Amino acid sequence: MTGLRERQKAGRRRDILAAASQLFARNGFADTSVEAIAALAEVGTGTVYNYFSSKGDLLMALVALDGEQVRARGKRFIAGRHADPATALYGLLAIYIDHSLVHLTKELWRxxxxxxxxxxxxxxxxxxxxxxxxxAEQVGELVAVLQADGSLKSDIDAAQAGSALFIIVNGLFMQFVAQEKMPKTQLHARLRAQVALFVAGLSAETVLQRKRA
Amino acid sequence: MTGLRERQKAGRRRDILAAASQLFARNGFADTSVEAIAALAEVGTGTVYNYFSSKGDLLMALVALDGEQVRARGKRFIAGRHADPATALYGLLAIYIDHSLVHLTKELWRxxxxxxxxxxxxxxxxxxxxxxxxxAEQVGELVAVLQADGSLKSDIDAAQAGSALFIIVNGLFMQFVAQEKMPKTQLHARLRAQVALFVAGLSAETVLQRKRA
DNA sequence: CTCCAAAATAAAGTCAATTCACATTTCAGG
DNA sequence: CCTGAAATGTGAATTGACTTTATTTTGGAG
Structure with a gap:
């Protein structure tokens, strides 16, 4: 099954990816040529295209590697203890953000x-x-956990709430990477505020009921 | 003030934009060359770059034209009558979506x-x-109007709520354009559901209070 | 050990966006 | 009217991603 050929193939794939990762990190995406990646990986330029169909694919493959890791970290977080729901949800989403910025710069994310x-x-x-x-599904899982706790309403669709929350992080993250100057602290502040708002909801109902109570 | 030079310049700009609009619509972005745009506008290819710094800029200029229109439509909508808040908010956001798809295809949006x-x-x-x-600011204005009505909680930041709601449409719209097969009806359905969820909020408080009442 | 098919390679080529050195045009001041 | 900057137009040259091809290498089946 795992003949020498396949191992070599996997090895070469790793080499190309490692070379790309290094050069992208050092010079940025635009200023890295496929030829340079091929040279560093000690393969022909054509070989790079045997493994990845474009320069962008190479970058997305690097993103995908991080994707698996972040899901694993998220899973561990969900399994832990949680106090109030807004903090718990913010905690999970903050992991996504922080992990995203370990290996990749804003320019690479763009x-x-x-x-x-x-x-x-x-x-x-x-x-x-x-x-x-x-x-998004994973966020939904955390929502479900918090519902089971009684920390969140049980009559809402956890998956849908997860989807909404993920869209919010993603949107904020996109604004963050689009603006080179925006500091990470501001992104976190915004995220915390938006999560709190989402958890609380906009409906006037609560207020009315508060008055009645 | 408006010498021949300036008039010609404005005219040429319009010609280039019109040519780009036509060719992008007919052949898509990838299959339209800057040379073809220049030819249709009856200018040299270099001239296109005197007006727009890239092919992508040309497309973004077209998007910007629509942007002004959609804000005008949104403004009119806000000035009208509104029943329940979820319907009102959905109504505004649906305008954005529908308007976006009048002139531009999914491929162009991508x-x-x-x-x-x-x-x-x-x-x-x-x-x-x-x-x-x-x-996002405009959505915030509608939130403020609905707060003034008493339809929405008055203790929340309208601008922030507007920002969150806009991020949600934008995120859903992005998923929509990323998947060529997804029908517009599904986008609308998702949007309606997410807006309803956001308005209601996730907090268990409401439920508890309902039980007490 | 031999041969085959898969895969790599280098080189040459294609293609389209972007740039650039030069030509043309506008217009202000004489 | 001229005239010469300054602004603008132009298309040929450049660049780099990606493809194609002809040739070579090599793991592994027989």
């Missing part, structure tokens, strides 16, 4: 998102959005 | 978003995000 959009139906483009879907 | 990300600091890139900001 390009990764742009590639995911323009190549939305390539394997890695699909993978990108699939990762988003899985993360 | 490329517009991708360009806005990669050229986030070019004039049109800034304009793109500025438009988003203005729309």
């Amino acid at each position: 390009n990764a998102m742009a590639t995911a959009l323009t190549q939305a139906d390539s394997p890695f483009g699909i993978g990108y959005f699939e990762n988003d879907r899985l993360l | 490329n517009a978003m991708a360009t806005a990300l990669t050229q986030a600091d070019s004039p049109f890139g800034i304009g793109y995000f500025e438009n988003d900001r203005l729309l």
